[in-house]
Amino acid sequence: MTYRSPRAAVLTGLGSWLPPDTVTNADLEATLDTNDAWIRSRTGIANRHRVSPGMSTSDLAVEAGLRALKSARSDQADAVVLATSTPDELCPATAPDVASRIGLPGVAAFDVSAVCAGFVYGLATAAGLIATGVAERVLLIGAEAFTTLVDPADRTTAAIFGDGAGAVVLRAGDPDEPGALISLVLGSDGGGSELLTVPAGGARRREPTEHHSRYLTMQGREIFRFAVRHMTSACRTAAEQTGWPLSDIDRLVAHQANARISNALGDALGVPPESRASNIEHVGNTASASIPLLLDEDNASGALTEGQRVLITAFGGGLAWGAATLVWPSLTSVA
Ligand code: UT7
Numbered sequence: 001m002t003y004r005s006p007r008a009a010v011l012t013g014l015g016s017w018l019p020p021d022t023v024t025n026a027d028l029e030a031t032l033d034t035n036d037a038w039i040r041s042r043t044g045i046a047n048r049h050r051v052s053p054g055m056s057t058s059d060l061a062v063e064a065g066l067r068a069l070k071s072a073r074s075d076q077a078d079a080v081v082l083a084t085s086t087p088d089e090l091c092p093a094t095a096p097d098v099a100s101r102i103g104l105p106g107v108a109a110f111d112v113s114a115v116c117a118g119f120v121y122g123l124a125t126a127a128g129l130i131a132t133g134v135a136e137r138v139l140l141i142g143a144e145a146f147t148t149l150v151d152p153a154d155r156t157t158a159a160i161f162g163d164g165a166g167a168v169v170l171r172a173g174d175p176d177e178p179g180a181l182i183s184l185v186l187g188s189d190g191g192g193s194e195l196l197t198v199p200a201g202g203a204r205r206r207e208p209t210e211h212h213s214r215y216l217t218m219q220g221r222e223i224f225r226f227a228v229r230h231m232t233s234a235c236r237t238a239a240e241q242t243g244w245p246l247s248d249i250d251r252l253v254a255h256q257a258n259a260r261i262s263n264a265l266g267d268a269l270g271v272p273p274e275s276r277a278s279n280i281e282h283v284g285n286t287a288s289a290s291i292p293l294l295l296d297e298d299n300a301s302g303a304l305t306e307g308q309r310v311l312i313t314a315f316g317g318g319l320a321w322g323a324a325t326l327v328w329p330s331l332t333s334v335a
Helices: 026-030 036-043 057-071 095-100 115-131 155-160 190-195 220-242 259-269 288-303
Strands: 007-018 020-022 047-050 079-083 107-111 137-144 164-173 181-189 251-254 309-316 320-327
Touching: 007 057, 007 115, 007 181, 007 288, 020 026, 020 115, 026 036, 036 095, 036 137, 036 155, 057 095, 057 137, 057 164, 057 288, 079 095, 079 115, 095 220, 107 115, 115 137, 115 164, 115 181, 115 288, 115 309, 115 320, 137 288, 137 309, 164 288, 181 288, 190 220, 220 259, 220 309, 220 320, 251 259, 288 320
Parallel strands: 079 107, 079 137, 251 309
Antiparallel strands: 007 164, 020 047, 137 164, 181 320, 309 320
């Protein structure tokens, strides 16, 4: 869809938070049949963060959300949208608790579930709330305690996933101003739902069985291929709808799933390595938190600067994917 509304959703603040506990490749070597060389060469990851016992998704979301509001220089929002695939409980949604703890009791608050594509789906949701006049300002948070889904004995998923949260504030504004979301592209393919799934614990199978784990199962190779194909296609569509030749992209901000996936995507789009945002080495794959974490880090370091043409894309379980474009605004990063 090309996103056309006189009331655009304009990025006006951002923030992020990582839990202090870390898991290095050396830590994984101590408990699993794996090694630093394999993990670095096959994924680009050296370190991930992990929630400590008793800490959960809402705790990460509150920290990131407060920083985003501070960055936006306002403690107000009319809606809190939480993109997560690790809600604190299966029911109810985690967003209302986050909204109350952030000091926004009474506002609209709900979760968006699209695994690693959750933040891009959340952008579209926030844009819709603003376009329809339901909200003037939306706090969109991507937060994951994804390591709680990972089987500690599974060397493949344990090497990839980490925890964290990132958040943005979007306000109603002019479609032509910096920070306005320009194009939003979303897609899904339920035919691939088995490729990344937590088989037990949901409504279909409440209890784990010998064949149905309560942990994440992933067919990495197939996911890899789909990820490159669908993110490439979504990026082409979003850039075309925006009227930007791919050679005009200043910053490609792709979901951090695997450095090899991001490189294959950048190569397919012809975006040079220096224009590809990356932080996977020290945070791993944080699912729906990955893009806002990366945006905040790039903004703080000066890699993202006012006026740059930014192309965002994500892919994950579902299968679900998406892409978005915007011209980067001037934003304050909050430590
Ligand atoms: O965020 C969206 C959701 N997830 C993704 O996007 C993940 C996408 N997929 C990937 O990132 C990659 O497929 C993986 C990193 C998961 C795996 O890399 P790969 O190059 O596709 O490896 P593979 O699955 O083809 O496995 C190659 C070998 C296997 O051993 P054999 O069967 O050849 O003996 C694996 O058992 O590597 C083995 N292996 C490992 N070895 C050491 C898998 N994980 C590890 C490990 N350490 N951690």
